[in-house]
Amino acid sequence: LQNTSSVDAGPIIRKVFDGLRARGNALLASARFRRWAAAFPLTRPIAQRRARQLFDLCAGFVYSQILYACVRLQLFEMLAEGPLSTAALSQRLDLPINATSRLLNAAVSLRLLALAHDGRFCLGALGAPMAGNEAIKVMIEHHAMLYADLRDPVALLREGPRDSELGRYWAYARFSGDAELQPAQVAGYSALMSASQPLVAEEILDAYPLRQHRCLLDVGGGEAKFLSAVAAHAPHLRLMLFDLPAVAERARHRLAALGLAARSEVHGGSFHADVLPAGADIISLVRVIHDHDDAVALALLRNVRRALPQGGVVLIAEPMSATRGAEPIGDAYFGFYLWAMGSGQARTPVQHGALLESAGFERIRLIPTRMPLQTRVMIAVAK
Ligand SMILES: C[S@@+](CC[C@H](N)C(=O)[O-])C[C@H]1O[C@@H](n2cnc3c(N)ncnc32)[C@H](O)[C@@H]1O
Helix, strand or coil, rough: CCCEEEEECHHHHHHHHHHHHHHHHHHHCCCCHHHHHHHHHCCCEEEEEHHHHHHHHHHHHHHHHHHHHHHHHCCCHHHHHCCHHHHHHHHHHHHCCCHHHHHHHHHHHCCCCECCCCCCEEECCCCCCHCCCCHHHHHHHHHHHHHHHHHCHHHHHHHHHCCCHHHHHCCCCCCCHHHHHHHHHHHHHHHHHHCCCHHHHHHHHHCCCCCCCEEEEEECCCCCCHHHHHHHHHHCEEEEEECCCCHHHHHHHHHCCCCHHEEEEECCCCCCCCCCCCCCCCEEEEHHHCCHHHHHHHHHHHHHHHCCCCCCCCEECCCCCCCCCCCHHHHHHHHHHHHHHHCCCCCCCCHHHHHHHHHHHHEEECCEEECCCCEEEEEEEEC
């Protein structure tokens, strides 16, 4: 595994790069140079692109709130039926005409919507995939909590997430007696995880088809949404799930409703305190490891190792840091999300590899997924 976050070009080359960057930064700090670069034909496109990138960083929260308004108002669903005029939308959205017009123009500028030839509004390239997409919709809606927690980011960094909304929502994140969590405390996040699971399950199962396995244990398996996708994908597989008791109960109901009760075994407990059940030859951890700090993640992986026979496989699926082309998703988005939540971090594949090795795994490898920014898949074999 290579740490893709930094190019190991050797200390001398790195020092040369550092020197060049320092000189470049000194130039960029000069207002005179910036004026010149914006005027000179060869540097003008670069100057304009950088200025736009900086502006987008300043304004990103406004763009997010415009998207949030569109989702809450179900604008994408309305336009999925065909183009509509401002007046028609004003009525359907129950907004004054000038406010409707403000929202529609903003959404067009963000490519969420587009203008049809007759002046009516239709879905744009970024809005079309949103229509009826429950998985993305619920993720955007639950960002209201993150938005509140990030109101004073410096206080959040200094004082930690003492009383954050996300900390309350993800009740297990800071609760040492997590096995005693009540149904109402797990309902919100369990429903969110189920609704957003389709973004993940297909990616994993296309990357690692599970043909050679006979029994899969999904640890932190939530309401069994991933497990039910596994059931359809690999009909020969026996299914097991482990989650906190209140969540395991939800999984039992779901599996029974799908007619999968006889094929599956659901265990309630805490992976911090309880030994994971044996019997599976593959254990999956889907969006689980990044919730936990290193010591907890390592203890969990050791627990997983003990539950597997030699040669058994662990599969980790989650977004990772240092994913080329998606760097801010790991380090900025998940970095701050998990900080606000109160535990965990996005890890690079190399960091995952180190934890897996310490926990007693070998032959650690990343399996390519179609959308690595959403989910990366890593597998390792029990020594
Ligand atoms: C982020 S959710 C992921 C759920 C599911 N794997 C998915 O991707 O939809 C993390 C899951 O880990 C479970 N969990 C957290 N702490 C746990 C613990 N100590 N023991 C067992 N499960 C735990 C949570 O209840 C939750 O279902």
